Amino acid sequence: MQRIAFKMKVKPEKVEEYIEAHRHVPTNLIELYRSAGIRNLTVFLRGSELFLCLECDDFRAAQNRLENHPAEKRWQAQMAELMGTDTDLQPGEELAFFKEVFHMN
Amino acid sequence: MQRIAFKMKVKPEKVEEYIEAHRHVPTNLIELYRSAGIRNLTVFLRGSELFLCLECDDFRAAQNRLENHPAEKRWQAQMAELMGTDTDLQPGEELAFFKEVFHMN
Numbered sequence: 001m002q003r004i005a006f007k008m009k010v011k012p013e014k015v016e017e018y019i020e021a022h023r024h025v026p027t028n029l030i031e032l033y034r035s036a037g038i039r040n041l042t043v044f045l046r047g048s049e050l051f052l053c054l055e056c057d058d059f060r061a062a063q064n065r066l067e068n069h070p071a072e073k074r075w076q077a078q079m080a081e082l083m084g085t086d087t088d089l090q091p092g093e094e095l096a097f098f099k100e101v102f103h104m105n
Numbered sequence: 106m107q108r109i110a111f112k113m114k115v116k117p118e119k120v121e122e123y124i125e126a127h128r129h130v131p132t133n134l135i136e137l138y139r140s141a142g143i144r145n146l147t148v149f150l151r152g153s154e155l156f157l158c159l160e161c162d163d164f165r166a167a168q169n170r171l172e173n174h175p176a177e178k179r180w181q182a183q184m185a186e187l188m189g190t191d192t193d194l195q196p197g198e199e200l201a202f203f204k205e206v207f208h209m210n
Contacts, residue, residue: 040210044203045206102146104147
């Protein structure tokens, strides 16, 4: 089992819209994520800074399963309007991943 | 059940020492955290940036139980040598808490 974590930014003026959108995540999107093996996904927010963590069996496989699905494409298009620029993203990095250095069940 | 998340900083020159310390967290400290109701605690690292998330029934009660325990005091004294300054901490804030805006089991 993998624990995946990464950070993102919301445009400061879009924070309320981001929160509101996450009160109404489409049921079929949640089902899609579950069917891709994603579990225990939490989105945390501080100011305009986001931290996302999730568990899955194989994150790369999950991404492959999601990326061309219409429900995911619709959601990502909606989110793209709200997301800011993460200045900390390194060249060639797709997401600003953290690595796990400790876990206690 | 509460999901608690906050960020911290490690001194850039102490990152390796921080990682190494977390390979050898004392067993009695882990038992203490569990007995305080803390579960599923993960420490994530990116550069010198830390993100910690955990589950517990009552974080305030857990903190009260931990704060004067010798095992916790020893650990916090060891960690204090390694921790950097989080410039994002607001006046009066004890930790740089995030709030949960979405969760999917």
